[in-house]
Amino acid sequence: MVRKVIVTCAVTGAIHTPSMSPYLPITEKEIADAAVEAAQAGASIIHLHARDPKTGRPDQSPERFAPILSSISERSDAVLNITTGGSPSMTLDERLQPALIYAPEVASLNMGSMNFGAFQGVERIQNYKHDWERAHLEGTRSGVFRNTFSDIEGILRRCGDQGTRFEYECYDVGHLYTLAHFLDRQLAKPPLFIQTIFGVLGGIGNHPEDVINMRRTADRLFGNDYVWSVLGVGRAQLPIASMAIAAGGNLRVGLEDSLWLRPGQMAKSSAEQVIAACTVIGALGLEVASPTQAREMLGLNSQNRITPSRVAQALS
Ligand code: KMH
Ligand code: ZN
Numbered sequence: 001m002v003r004k005v006i007v008t009c010a011v012t013g014a015i016h017t018p019s020m021s022p023y024l025p026i027t028e029k030e031i032a033d034a035a036v037e038a039a040q041a042g043a044s045i046i047h048l049h050a051r052d053p054k055t056g057r058p059d060q061s062p063e064r065f066a067p068i069l070s071s072i073s074e075r076s077d078a079v080l081n082i083t084t085g086g087s088p089s090m091t092l093d094e095r096l097q098p099a100l101i102y103a104p105e106v107a108s109l110n111m112g113s114m115n116f117g118a119f120q121g122v123e124r125i126q127n128y129k130h131d132w133e134r135a136h137l138e139g140t141r142s143g144v145f146r147n148t149f150s151d152i153e154g155i156l157r158r159c160g161d162q163g164t165r166f167e168y169e170c171y172d173v174g175h176l177y178t179l180a181h182f183l184d185r186q187l188a189k190p191p192l193f194i195q196t197i198f199g200v201l202g203g204i205g206n207h208p209e210d211v212i213n214m215r216r217t218a219d220r221l222f223g224n225d226y227v228w229s230v231l232g233v234g235r236a237q238l239p240i241a242s243m244a245i246a247a248g249g250n251l252r253v254g255l256e257d258s259l260w261l262r263p264g265q266m267a268k269s270s271a272e273q274v275i276a277a278c279t280v281i282g283a284l285g286l287e288v289a290s291p292t293q294a295r296e297m298l299g300l301n302s303q304n305r306i307t308p309s310r311v312a313q314a315l316s
Contacts, residue, residue, distance in 0.1 A: 004289035005281045006250035006297065008167070008195075008229060009043035011035050011270045012051060013256025014058035014087035015118045017133040019125050021259045023268050027053040028064065032071035034270050038254065039078040041274040044294040046072060047081045047108065047167065049256065050098075055130050058087035065098045066315055070308040077291045079298075080306045081106035081167055084155055088116050088145040089136070096155065101314050103162040105295070105304040106193070109155055111168055111175035116145040117201030145202075152178070156187045163301040167229075168194045171203030173217050180221040190225035193298050194218055195252060198240050199233035206236040211243050227297055234258050237273065242280045250289075253277050 011034040012025050025034040028050070035046045050064040051057060060083075069080060082104045086095035099107040118140040128134055159166070168188070170176050176196075182188040196214040199206035204214065211230065218226060229250040232240025237258035241251035253273035261267040261276065278288050289297065 002285070002287050003248070004287050004293050004297070005245055006045065006227070006229065006289045006294045007043045007274055007277055007281075008045040008047055008081070008250070008252035009035070009038035009270050009274050010047035010252060010254035010256035011038060012049050013254075014049050014083070014085070016255065016259060017130070017136060018056035019127065019129045019133055020121065021255065021266060023266065024056070024255055024259070026051050026056045028067040029071070032068045035068070035072045035078070036075045037269060037271040038274050039072075039076040041271040042278040042288045043078060043274050044289050044291040045079040045081050045106065047083065047252065047254070047256065049083050049086070055132060057130070057132050057136075058090070060086045060090060060094050060097055062098050062101045062315065065102065066311050069102060069306050070311045073306045073311070074308050079106055079291055079294055079300065080104050081108065083108045084159070085110045085145075085169065088143055089139055092146065092151050092154075096158070099159050099164060100162075102306060102311065103159070103164055103304055104306055105165065105300040106167055106298070107155075107159050107164050108169050109152065109166040110145070110147040111152065111170050111178050112172070113147050114145050114171055115202035116140055120201065149178070152182065153187060156182060160187070160189075163304045165298060165300055166193065168192055169197060170194055170214070171197045171200050173204065173214065176214065176217050176221055183222070183225070190222075191297070191299050192222060192226040193229065194222070194226050195229045195231055197231045197233065199236050206232055206240060208243060211240060215247060215249070231257055235260050235263060238262070238276055238280070241277050245277075245280055245284055245286065251277055
């Protein structure tokens with residue numbers, strides 16, 4: 001049987017700002033259209049953040065997510081994955097609102113507190129479109145992206161009790177051990193969908209040995225109880241994804257994680273990155289997993305599937 005590779009696409013995120021790329025989707029329509037385009041290109045999971053349409057600032061209000069969720073689920077059968085990371089400067093309660101209200105099939109779950117450095121490009125931007133952008137990036141010099149043991153336990157219980165399963169975001173080896181702790185306590189339930197993240201300043205780097213180290217550690221801790229996916233930040237996106245595809249893994253792309261298609265060429269859409277990843281998958285003789293296959297591989301709960309009527313009900 002040919003192995004199926006799950007492609008997740010994260011179309012906007014909360015770290016990149018509007019001045020960094022004219023292609024970053026900002027409005028609800030732009031985010032939904034980018035997601036549908038990515039799904040048509042082969043992504044079976046769409047990882048979602050929302051933004052204020054006027055300023056482009058990250059916005060976790062459930063009202064902001066509603067039109068995005070409705071519009072995507074009307075036009076595509078992709079698995080919708082709502083962030084609980086939000087933006088590093090938000091409170092946990094703020095971050096959790098959309099995942100709690102919409103109880104999606106998948107929500108992200110960040111497996112440790114960390115310095116999440118996004119300040120390195122600050123001087124590279126000549127003209128900021130909005131006042132908040134510079135402070136947002138500079139704020140990551142002194143801010144802590146908080147994900148304590150009790151925060152993680154709270155998310156596992158509150159979202160997990162509603163049937164939501166998780167994309168476990170692991171930025172370093174220690175985060176895998178934290179996940180093993182919650183697996184031992186049966187709060188995290190297999191199959192674990194582990195997103196190993198390479199190249200965030202404050203987390204593990206993006207050297208091939210870092211990828212192998214995370215893979216080996218995850219194998220030792222979780223054996224057959226996990227589905228491995230990788231996310232390479234910035235220019236490392238496609239090289240890291242290609243390594244993982246060849247080594248039995250799955251991958252995540254999208255403008256949340258990288259604004260680039262290849263060195264020196266900005267991606268005009270997340271779909272372009274999905275197409276590049278799917279080309280590698282095909283070239284290796286593997287197949288891209290459909291949403292139905294991804295749902296099966298990850299043991300997702302069908303009652304959590306987002307539909308326009310569930311979205312309307314949740315807000316009423
Ligand atoms: N921006 C990614 C590196 C989340 O939304 O929970 C991690 C992320 C976090 O997607
Ligand atoms: Zn995210």
